[in-house]
Structures are given as C-alpha cells and as structure tokens.
Amino acid sequence: MSNKISGSEILIRSLIDQGIDKVFGYPGGSIIPVYDRLYDFSDKLHHYLARHEQGAIHAAEGFARATGKTGVVIATSGPGAMNLITGLNDALMDSTPIVAITGQVQSTLLGKDAFQESDVVSVTLPVTKWAIQVRRPEDIASAVARAFYIANSGRPGPVVIDLAKDAQTGVAEYIFQPCNFIRSYNPDPEVAHEIIDEAAKIINNAKRPLILSGHGVTISKAEDELISFAEKGDIPVGCTMLGLSSIPTDHPLNKGMLGMHGNLGPNINTNKADVIVAIGMRFDDRVTGDTKKYAPNAKIIHIDIDSSEFDKTIKSHLHIHGNAAGVLRRLTEVIDKNNHKDWNDSFSRHAKVEDERVKARETNASTPDGKMLMGEVVSKVSEAFSHDAILVTDVGQNQMFSVRYFSYTRPRSVISSGGLGTMGFGLPAAIGAKIGEPERNVVLFIGDGGLQMTVEELGMIMEYNVGVKIVLLNNNFLGNVRQWQHLFFNSRYSATPMVNPDFKMLANAYGIPAIDVAHRDQLDEAIEKMVSTEGAFLLNVNIDETDMVFPMTPAGHAVDEILLNATEYYKPV
Amino acid sequence: MDTQLFTIAVFTENQVSLLHQISMVFSRRCLNIESLSVSACSIPGVHKFTITCKSTREMMEHVVKQIEKRIDVLKAFLHTDDEIVFQEVALYKVPTESVLKSREIEDIVRKSGARVLEIQPEYTVFEKTGHTVEVKDLFDRLQPLGLRQFVRSGRIAVTKAPVELVDEFLQTQEERKHKLNK
Numbered sequence: 001m002s003n004k005i006s007g008s009e010i011l012i013r014s015l016i017d018q019g020i021d022k023v024f025g026y027p028g029g030s031i032i033p034v035y036d037r038l039y040d041f042s043d044k045l046h047h048y049l050a051r052h053e054q055g056a057i058h059a060a061e062g063f064a065r066a067t068g069k070t071g072v073v074i075a076t077s078g079p080g081a082m083n084l085i086t087g088l089n090d091a092l093m094d095s096t097p098i099v100a101i102t103g104q105v106q107s108t109l110l111g112k113d114a115f116q117e118s119d120v121v122s123v124t125l126p127v128t129k130w131a132i133q134v135r136r137p138e139d140i141a142s143a144v145a146r147a148f149y150i151a152n153s154g155r156p157g158p159v160v161i162d163l164a165k166d167a168q169t170g171v172a173e174y175i176f177q178p179c180n181f182i183r184s185y186n187p188d189p190e191v192a193h194e195i196i197d198e199a200a201k202i203i204n205n206a207k208r209p210l211i212l213s214g215h216g217v218t219i220s221k222a223e224d225e226l227i228s229f230a231e232k233g234d235i236p237v238g239c240t241m242l243g244l245s246s247i248p249t250d251h252p253l254n255k256g257m258l259g260m261h262g263n264l265g266p267n268i269n270t271n272k273a274d275v276i277v278a279i280g281m282r283f284d285d286r287v288t289g290d291t292k293k294y295a296p297n298a299k300i301i302h303i304d305i306d307s308s309e310f311d312k313t314i315k316s317h318l319h320i321h322g323n324a325a326g327v328l329r330r331l332t333e334v335i336d337k338n339n340h341k342d343w344n345d346s347f348s349r350h351a352k353v354e355d356e357r358v359k360a361r362e363t364n365a366s367t368p369d370g371k372m373l374m375g376e377v378v379s380k381v382s383e384a385f386s387h388d389a390i391l392v393t394d395v396g397q398n399q400m401f402s403v404r405y406f407s408y409t410r411p412r413s414v415i416s417s418g419g420l421g422t423m424g425f426g427l428p429a430a431i432g433a434k435i436g437e438p439e440r441n442v443v444l445f446i447g448d449g450g451l452q453m454t455v456e457e458l459g460m461i462m463e464y465n466v467g468v469k470i471v472l473l474n475n476n477f478l479g480n481v482r483q484w485q486h487l488f489f490n491s492r493y494s495a496t497p498m499v500n501p502d503f504k505m506l507a508n509a510y511g512i513p514a515i516d517v518a519h520r521d522q523l524d525e526a527i528e529k530m531v532s533t534e535g536a537f538l539l540n541v542n543i544d545e546t547d548m549v550f551p552m553t554p555a556g557h558a559v560d561e562i563l564l565n566a567t568e569y570y571k572p573v
Numbered sequence: 574m575d576t577q578l579f580t581i582a583v584f585t586e587n588q589v590s591l592l593h594q595i596s597m598v599f600s601r602r603c604l605n606i607e608s609l610s611v612s613a614c615s616i617p618g619v620h621k622f623t624i625t626c627k628s629t630r631e632m633m634e635h636v637v638k639q640i641e642k643r644i645d646v647l648k649a650f651l652h653t654d655d656e657i658v659f660q661e662v663a664l665y666k667v668p669t670e671s672v673l674k675s676r677e678i679e680d681i682v683r684k685s686g687a688r689v690l691e692i693q694p695e696y697t698v699f700e701k702t703g704h705t706v707e708v709k710d711l712f713d714r715l716q717p718l719g720l721r722q723f724v725r726s727g728r729i730a731v732t733k734a735p736v737e738l739v740d741e742f743l744q745t746q747e748e749r750k751h752k753l754n755k
C-alpha cells in the first residue's frame with residue numbers, strides 16, 4: 001500500500017511537526033484543499049478565522065511578538081495574498097518571525113492571468129526575508145522546514161510559501177525533515193575573542209558610557225544578560241521603543257526611552273556620552289534625529305545579528321556581528337566592575353525637569369470640560385494592572401503616550417508597530433498576543449482612526465472569546481497628524497477631524513461590554529470595571545483633542561534639540 | 574561625493590527569482606545598473622553575477638551588504654577596476670560588400686585586434702574582446718563605414734586575489750554544518 005498523502009496534508013503535518021498548534025487565516029478558492037484537510041486536524045491545529053487577511057497577519061505578528069514563536073498565517077491566492085502585504089512589510093521592519101502560506105492557482109495556469117492569480121513571489125520578495133513558490137507536493141515538506149528555519153533564526157522575519165493548487169491536491173510521501181542549515185546563510189556568526197577584548201577595553205576606559213537597548217535584546221532573549229552587563233559596568237540604559245521591556249521600568253539603570261518622543265535624559269546624554277554600546281538596534285531616524293549631530297563625542301560599539309545594519313546610518317567604531325545574548329554574556333565576563341555614579345545621577349536632573357514640566361501636566365490634568373489626557377489614562381490603566389500587563393498599541397499619539405506612560409516589569413511586554421508605523425496593527429495584534437499568552441493581561445491602547453482600520457477583527461474577539469482590554473483614546477481626530485498640522489502647518493486641520501460611530505454600540509454589537517468614559521470623574525470606576533470584568537472590554541475614553549505628545553525632537557533636528565511644549569526648547573542647565 | 578564605476582561580484586545558488594532579489598536592492602535606491610552578466614561559475618550549483626554600477630563607495634558598500642543579506646545569496650564582493658582583470662565581448666556586423674570595396678575596414682579591424690567570426694555573401698561579423706573604451710572605439714570607427722548591427726556583453730571579471738573569494742565562505746559554512754550535525 002502506498003503511504004502517500006496529499007500536499008495539503010503534508011503541509012498540515014509539517015506545521016504540527018514544527019510545533020505549531022495555532023494558525024490565523026482566511027480561506028478562498030485556491031487554498032480550499034488545505035482548509036479541507038484542516039477540518040480533520042482541528043484538534044491539533046487550531047485555526048483562528050480573521051475577518052480580513054490583514055487582520056490575520058497582524059494577529060500572527062502579535063502572537064509571535066508575545067511568545068517568541070513563529071506566527072503562521074494562511075490566505076488564498078490573488079486578493080487574499082495581496083491583503084497580507086502590509087503585515088509582511090511590518091514584520092520585516094520589526095524582525096517578526098512569520099510564515100505566510102498563500103494559495104496559488106494551478107501551476108499550468110501560472111503566467112496566464114488566471115482568475116485570482118497574483119505574482120505573489122515577485123510582489124512579496126521586497127517585503128519578506130524569503131519567498132518561494134511550490135508546485136509539487138513532494139517539495140512541500142522541505143519548503144516548510146526551510147521557511148521555519150529562516151523565519152526564526154538570525155534576524156527573524158517573514159517568509160512566504162506560495163502553494164500552487166495542484167501541489168495541494170497531488171500526493172507524495174511525507175517525511176518530517178527539520179532544517180538547521182542552509183549553505184548560503186549563516187544566522188549564528190562566531191565572534192572572535194579579540195573583538196570582545198577590544199570592546200571591553202573601550203568600555204572599561206569610558207567615563208560616560210551609555211547602553212542603547214533595542215528589540216534585538218528581546219528577540220535573542222538577552223534580558224538577563226543585558227541587566228548583568230549594565231549592572232557590572234554600572235552603565236545607564238536607554239531603550240528604543242521596541243526595546244522598552246528589555247529591562248524593567250523601575251530598574252535604577254533604566255533611564256527611559258530614546259528618540260523623537262523619548263525621555264529627556266537618554267536623548268540629551270546620547271550627545272554627552274563618550275562610549276555608546278548599541279545592542280540589537282538599528283539607529284532608526286526616529287531614534288537619531290539629524291545623524292550629523294548624533295553622538296559626536298562617543299565611540300560607538302554596535303552589536304547586531306544583521307551585518308547590513310553596521311554603518312548604515314551611523315558609523316560605529318567597532319561592530320560585533322553576533323547574537324546579543326552570547327555577546328553580552330562574554331562581554332560581562334571581561335569588563336571591569338565599575339562605578340559611574342555622577343554620570344548616572346546626571347540623568348536624574350533631566351528626569352526631574354521632565355517630571356515637572358511635562359509629566360505632571362499630563363497626569364494631573366484638570367481640563368474644565370472633563371475631557372481627559374492620554375497620559376493620565378495610560379498611567380492609571382498601567383497601575384490598575386500592577387504594571388505587569390502586555391501593552392499593545394496602535395499608531396499615533398495613542399502609541400507615543402502609551403509607551404511613555406505604561407510601565408513594564410516583564411520581558412516581551414511591548415507590542416507596537418515600530419518600523420512601519422502601521423495604523424490598524426493594534427487590534428489584531430492584541431488579539432494574537434492574547435491568544436499566544438492567555439495567562440497574561442493584554443491591554444490595547446488605540447485611536448479612533450486606527451481602530452476603524454481593522455475594526456472588523458472585533459469579530460475574532462467575539463468568536464473566540466479573546467479577553468483583550470481595549471482602551472480607545474478617542475479624540476475624534478487623527479491626533480498625531482493633527483499635532484503636526486498644529487505645530488508645523490499653521491493649525492490647518494486638513495482631513496484630520498473624524499466623524500465617528502457610537503463605539504460603545506459597535507462593541508456591544510459584537511457582544512463586547514463597553515463603557516463611555518465622558519468625564520474624568522468616571523475614569524477610575526470605569527477602569528476598575530474593565531479590570532474586574534472577565535474577558536474582553538472596551539473603554540471609550542473622551543480625550544482632549546488639543547493635547548500633544550511632548551517632549552518632541554522635530555524631524556530632522558538633533559537628538560538633543562527637544563521641545564518641552566509647542567513653543568519652548570529644553571535648555572539643560 | 575565621489576562617484577566611480579564599481580564591479581560587484583555576487584555568488585548565488587542557482588535558483589528562480591535571484592535576479593529579482595538582486596535588482597530590487599538597486600532599484601529601491603534608484604541606482605542604474607550599467608552592465609550585468611550572469612552564468613554558472615566553477616563551483617557546482619553556484620552562479621555568478623557580475624554587475625557594474627556608478628556610485629559612491631559608501632552607497633555601494635550598503636548595496637553589497639543588502640544583497641548578501643538575501644538568503645539565497647552566498648557572498649557578494651565590491652571591486653574597483655584596479656582589483657580585477659575584466660573584459661567584455663562585442664559583435665559588429667557589416668555588409669560584406671563594404672569590406673570588399675576598400676581595405677579600410679579590414680585595416681581598422683586588424684589594428685583593433687578584432688577577429689572575423691563569420692563571412693556570408695550578405696554580411697560579415699567581427700568579434701572583439703576588450704575594455705569598454707576599446708569596444709566603443711571600434712564601434713566609432715565602423716559606424717561611418719556602414720555598420721549594420723552592434724552588440725556588446727556585460728563585463729566579466731576575475732579578481733587579482735590568488736583564490737576564489739567565495740571559497741572561504743563555503744569552507745566556514747561546511748565546518749558549521751559539521752558541528753551542527755555532531
């Protein structure tokens with residue numbers, strides 16, 4: 001008897017053998033055979049039906065970011081595959097391991113503009129780490145094995161397997177063949193000990209060293225290594241937005257967030273530091289501001305797993321091509337135990353100014369009409385979850401305020417679209433995060449604009465009882481654009497006021513309890529209700545649309561040219 | 574910023590979509606590829622792309638790293654003309670009648686070091702290998718004498734280094750594989 005099975009079943013068995021038990025997706029003509037087999041495997045491989053393929057892939061991203069595992073998304077050919085593009089690009093920018101499986105028309109029809117044929121490989125190559133078309137059932141197992149290896153090794157990223165319909169329906173033998181080596185790819189470069197020694201020497205001689213901790217620390221699970229390294233060298237740490245939960249908010253060496261809306265201390269001191277140790281971060285323009293005026297006094301040691309990041313925007317004095325956890329472990333062994341008390345204290349001066357001039361205003365607001373400010377809402381929600389929840393954000397002011405005012409105690413607690421800044425990421429990503437980490441609280445902060453970009457995914461919450469807490473920071477504006485229009489375009493609010501639906505009714509329509517929080521007086525009670533209610537909840541919070549995120553380094557300015565409010569630059573004394 | 578002509582050698586697996594993967598690194602930066610030549614190299618299963626492009630060194634270094642980042646690319650190298658021995662080949666077609674009419678064409682061709690590839694009653698094809706300027710020079714001379722068709726290849730090049738540079742990479746990878754399988 002032949003032990004051949006269909007390509008669809010090979011795919012499903014391969015996924016299960018890769019340790020996958022949850023996938024997100026949306027069916028269609030060219031992927032029906034896979035869904036047909038899925039029907040028989042639903043006890044081993046749970047499929048979450050999104051309401052739009054973009055929702056499916058953002059959910060897979062949220063799942064991957066929360067768990068560190070590879071997120072899997074399935075879509076049909078043509079429009080289904082095309083709806084994945086935003087998510088693929090988002091995952092590429094933020095180094096998120098994703099395997100996307102797209103149906104494709106019959107291989108004999110390829111290139112003939114068949115119904116729902118898209119040139120998926122060509123379209124997705126620029127937004128993926130790897131993409132391949134499979135036309136024969138016997139090639140599926142090895143393609144899947146490669147895909148998982150590529151997606152979640154080295155610098156993780158999205159990969160696409162474009163599966164022709166005849167590969168799904170044809171039969172072949174299946175043998176699980178995990179992949180741990182590709183001749184043309186080295187995700188685990190060796191670091192010579194001379195380089196470690198040279199880095200240690202630079203760090204030991206530093207008077208004002210500064211660590212920049214990025215997403216790479218989280219990805220390589222190097223949080224403990226980061227803290228040991230920082231503590232031994234007594235080196236202050238600034239975090240990129242995606243690196244925020246790499247060290248607890250209340251750790252004495254955590255000096256806050258870098259970049260455009262980051263904290264005063266780490267931004268000002270970037271340009272005072274004499275040595276910068278940048279770990280798993282890529283000197284994005286939102287972090288550096290004007291690169292010509294960036295860190296002029298510092299020798300930069302750049303540690304990254306992706307060598308194409310070295311000297312891309314900022315020249316480093318020494319680059320270490322390797323895995324953050326391994327490099328930090330070795331560096332910690334060889335650096336001197338040190339003390340940089342005065343330098344560390346210098347951050348507190350800036351923090352004090354920020355507390356008094358920016359944070360106090362934001363968190364102790366008293367607007368006469370009772371409209372709230374985002375900062376006060378975020379701080380209270382963070383507190384209500386004992387600063388221990390997973391924060392998911394959308395994009396805009398809600399994102400900047402929530403990453404600024406939320407606190408973190410555990411790793412993998414910030415999920416936000418950093419590199420691509422994708423509005424509509426938040427809701428599905430929060431759903432994916434909660435599905436991946438059901439024991440943790442998942443709190444989403446989102447704007448009225450962003451919520452409506454993928455609002456259909458409330459349907460996933462309804463169908464699968466996903467207990468996401470949604471805090472809608474509703475200013476009836478595309479707030480972040482409004483802020484730029486206010487500051488740089490003479491307050492001409494072109495296409496930014498939003499005419500909004502009744503969000504409470506909308507949530508209720510999906511069976512999600514919701515409260516309109518119209519006035520500050522109702523806020524504490526509403527948060528309390530959200531926290532104590534089992535399952536999903538939506539708070540529709542009435543936000544003062546005139547509020548703006550500060551501090552702010554305007555685009556193109558130096559990292560230490562920072563607005564404290566609409567008119568005043570910070571002048572450190 | 575100083576721009577100059579660079580030669581990029583890219584060693585890849587012999588697979589579908591590599592040309593696309595390499596060219597998109599250029600097109601996203603709006604860089605124009607001057608010439609391109611691709612074929613199997615001496616290592617089984619490995620293809621070599623030779624690409625020339627005018628730009629700054631800094632830009633080209635980024636391009637090379639981003640090409641190398643593609644999974645199916647083994648290794649990419651950036652060269653300036655002094656580091657390589659290079660050549661292109663060109664074909665020139667003229668009416669046989671013009672060749673017979675005077676000695677001029679024959680003289681030009683002989684002096685240029687080109688050779689006759691094919692003679693038919695209708696046309697004669699010459700072949701010349703050389704650097705871009707030499708190939709262009711012969712073109713300029715034959716053009717007024719009735720040149721009917723002209724084509725030239727992209728550049729091909731070997732390095733002046735004593736070994737094939739990609740070998741080292743393949744060897745480290747072989748050692749890695751060994752360790753992984755132990």
Ligand SMILES: Cc1ncc(C[n+]2csc(CCOP(=O)(O)OP(=O)(O)O)c2C)c(N)n1
Nearest residue numbers: 396397398423447448449450477478479480
């Ligand atoms: C898909 C997408 N389209 C447009 C933008 C540009 N953009 C960035 S922030 C923003 C406003 C967001 O408004 P809202 O969701 O209401 O959030 P708020 O800023 O008010 O918190 C826009 C339009 C984007 N980032 N992503």
